[in-house]
Each structure stands twice: as C-alpha cells, then as structure tokens.
Amino acid sequence: MLSVTHLRKTYGSGGQAVEAIRDLTLTVGKGEFVCIVGPSGAGKTTLLKCLCGLLAPSDGTVTLDGEPVTGPPKAMASVFQDYSRSLMPWFSVERNVGLPLRNKHRSAADRAKRIEGALAAVGLESFGSRYPWELSGGMQQRVAIARGLAYEPEILLLDEPFASVDAQTRADLEDLILRVREATGVTMLLVTHDIDEAVYLADRVVVMSARPSVVVETVAVDLPRPRDQVATKSLARFAELRAHVLRLIRNTADQPAPAAPAAVTGAAHED
C-alpha cells in the first residue's frame, strides 16, 4: 500500500517560497486504480515527484508497504506526459523499453522476453527495431508505457500520460491501460486534467484543491467493470459522478487558500 500522510511541499524559502502542497493525506491500496485531479498548478506533479522519491517532502511522510520512500522505490515505475523528452531518439524502441531493466540484473534472454511482452501488451510487437522518431505521437507514448510495464512494477505512476495525443488515440490508450491493469493487477496512480478520463478509469478519484493544495474529497467510482468508452460514458451514474467532480473542482478554484492544516484535514475524507 502507498500511503501519504500530511504531506507538505514548499519550494524555495523566505519571500520566494511557493507553498505547492499544504496538507495531503491519501492511500492507494494494492491493485487499486486511483486518479488525481485538481486545478492547474494544484501541485499534482509535485505530489507524484514526492511519491516516487524524486522530491523530498517539506513535511509529512510517504511510505510504500510501510517503508519510507526516500528515493525511487524498486517496485515503482513512472510514465510522464512528454514522450518526446522521455524516449531516447538514438535508441531503438527495444532499447528504450529495456533501459530500466539494466538495474534489474537479469539475463539477456530474460530482458528480451520482458521487452517483447511489454511491446506486445501495447500492440507494438513488430516495431522493436524502429526508432521513436519513426513513430506517431500515440505510438511513442505506447513505447513509454511499454517501458514502464517491462520493468514489471507493482505500482505505476502516470502523470498526464495521454495529454499530448489526439482524442481517439487518448481513448485507445485509456483502454490499453485498463486492459493492462486487468491482466497484471498492477496498482495505478494517474494524474489527469480530464475529469471524464478520471471517472472512466478510476476506482477512486482524489480531488485536490487549488494551491496550496489539500484533498477536497475522495470520490468512490462505483461504475461496473469492464468499462467501455461508449457504454460506460452513457450511464446516468457516469454523468452524476462527472458532474460531482467538476463541481468540486470549480468550487475549489473559486475558494480562497485553505486555512490551518488541522482544520482542513478534518474536512477531507478518505474512503
């Protein structure tokens, strides 16, 4: 279980200080799919960086299965939005996907098998010897996802992973992620601006306030699985949940900055 307790993160100090996160408490259970939404600049990326040990919190704790996270945990992989910066253009697709495996000390045969499996999972099995720049944007993002999968993480963090692709590709990638999760049981934590996407994918949606952020509400998504782009989004319950999350985000964007952490923590609720 990933556990965040009273996380606070301030960049800089003195007059230049930017308080990005005031007080966040949340948990992500094994095999759960949690989406995080919030207004622009709410500190979503900051939160993910604290979760994967790239940033040290100013206060509070992050633990994975009870162990404090002080650097990138072995059980975790991340996929970020900008595939053009995360893929190495001079490496083939296969080599890009295999990069994180260098730390896993596996045999060449085992690495090749994992790379092949991950590329097959994202439908790119015949593109291993191509270079990223030979692929479309959506295909490049699938390579970035395959790289996360090849590592066989227990938990995958995704920061706006579909933001740079067109709407149809985005829907395809959402379904790809759902299939992967179904097949592997990997825990997913995904940050998105897109409320429909969050409700479509998640078991729970964590709504963050505007900066300095707190958890406004954690919304349980009781939509049946498997989900389907047309059938699920046509459900009255989908529309209700979507409207509820939208209302929360609109309200938080209009509110003044939250007050003392203790009072705010009481207001937010965890399921």
Ligand SMILES: Nc1ncnc2c1ncn2[C@@H]1O[C@H](COP(=O)(O)OP(=O)(O)OP(=O)(O)O)[C@@H](O)[C@H]1O
């Ligand atoms: N390295 C940094 N130094 C100073 N301030 C920073 C730094 N990184 C982020 N911030 C500030 O912290 C706040 C939260 O940024 P962050 O990128 O985490 O928000 P976000 O919710 O991911 O934004 P968006 O939705 O626009 O991607 C912003 O006001 C940002 O300007």
